[in-house]
Amino acid sequence: MNAERANLAELCEASGTTFVLALFVDLNGKPCAKLVPVEAIEQLIDEGVGFAGYAVGAIGQEPKDPDIMAMPDATSFTPIPFVKPGLAIVHCDPWVSGKPWPFAPRVILQEVVARAAAAGFSPYAGAEVEYFLLKRDAGGALVPADSDDVAAQPCYDARGVTRMYDHLASISTAMNALGWGNYANDHEDGNGQFEQNFQYAEALTTADRVITLRYLLNVMAHERGMIATFMPKPFSNRTGSGLHLHLSLRDASTGEPVFPAGADGTDADVDGFGLSTTARSFVAGVLAHATALQAVIAPTVNSYKRTGAIASSASGATWAPKLPTYGGNDRTHYVRVPDDQRIELRGGDGSANPYLAVAAAVGAGLDGIAGGAVLGDVGSGPDTPFPATLLSAVEAFEADPVIRGVLDAAGPGVSDYFAHLKKNEFFAYHAAVSEWEIERYLTAF
Structure with missing residues (x-):
């Protein structure tokens, strides 16, 4: 488990989170997410969650390209039970083939x-x-x-x-x-x-x-x-x-x-x-x-x-x-x-x-x-x-x-x-x- 993201599971438990929106945006700012149950949180931490990049929208991929893996940033963990009980958002950095994806806006800002x-x-x-x-x-x-x-x-x-x-x-x-x-x-x-x-x-x-x-x-x-x-x-x-x-x-x-x-x-x-x-x-x-x-x-x-x-x-x-x-x-x-x-x-x-x-x-x-x-x-x-x-x-x-x-x-x-x-x-x-x-x-x- 990545040490920088390991406490995501602890944050979920402490806040009573049952589902996490693993979220990122494309170049146009479209919010893209998958709803991850807390039972799969360690898989999210270790591997990220996969997206067909071309289907995401404006993020520099074609249908033939490998999946985007959204890797969570635990420091961005945001419980939003006022939207739905037990729901939280975690902002993610899209990776492709084990590296940060250069077309991802959040990755660009970090650089x-x-x-x-x-x-x-x-x-x-x-x-x-x-x-x-x-x-x-x-x-x-x-x-x-x-x-x-x-x-x-x-x-x-x-x-x-x-x-x-x-x-x-x-x-x-x-x-x-x-x-x-x-x-x-x-x-x-x-x-x-x-x-x-x-x-x-x-x-x-x-x-x-x-x-x-x-x-x-x-x-x-x-x-x-x-x-x-x-x-x-x-x-x-x-x-x-x-x-x-x-x-x-x-x-x-x-x-x-x-x-x-x-x-x-x-x-x-x-x-x-x-x-x-x-x-x-x-x-x-x-x-x-x-x-x-x-x-x-x-x-x-x-x-x-x-x-x-x-x-x-x-x-x-x-x-x-x-x-x-x-x-x-x-x-x-x-x-x-x-x-x-x-x-x-x-x-x-x-x-x-x-x-x-x-x-x-x-x-x-x-x-x-x-x-x-x-x-x-x-x-x-x-x-x-x-x-x-x-x-x-x-x-x-x-x-x-x-x-x-x-x-x-x-x-x-x-x-x-x-x-x-x-x-x-x-x-x-x-x-x-x-x-x-x-x-x-x-x-x-």
């Missing part, structure tokens, strides 16, 4: 964390998970699950939060039972849109928690007859859903933060944001790679209807960045600096795979540090157009060896596969005839 450690840093992340709670009306159209949620500016409305109290409280209680430290639950800017926050943690832990939270939101909303969606822009006239990432670095040896001015032995704070030279170079790296980064943190066709919104939302603002700029406590920027401890990357959305998003953002920042990148004036950014479509983002990704190198961190070929996957997604969308086209062109000529 980037190892790179950061080699450079003397430990990356930390917080995540803001925005989502809509919807239902279908009698005609089949998607509408807010709360039929009274019709205000033009519903953000932070106490009445909207109270009407959804049972759902929000059950998710909050679940997060706190798991030790995540839920500290706020609010109605966001769109009708039917919510956000529930939890404390930041090491990068891998936070990515695991985002996947777990999405799962919990989906299944617990479904039990109440609702649809929880992380689609970036489900309504053209309402604010879209972001996955804002709060990123920071600590000294790998001491555990001390390195973003505050002076923490890295420098006296940076040149613009009043309180950032060290290391932090400023990290931000400069993120901005330098922003156009390519968007292909990873905003990876769907629908993503660019959020960042590229032409019309404002019903509330008066889209809250999505349109240019790769940075600033202080100002939510119009791509990178916001709320304090001297962290930066907030606001370009990502609800469709982002959290493992890849964190890995790519950290990789871009580390490149800035390694190259001694110099941050420009407040409000400035690289002199490159922000991608208007998924296709233009993927083309920028293909031209950026640093962001490609993040996806290839655990082995070659992943970045090519990802670019091909996303181009095909764009062309499939482009080939579909939309209702907009019918209305625009049917009798126009």
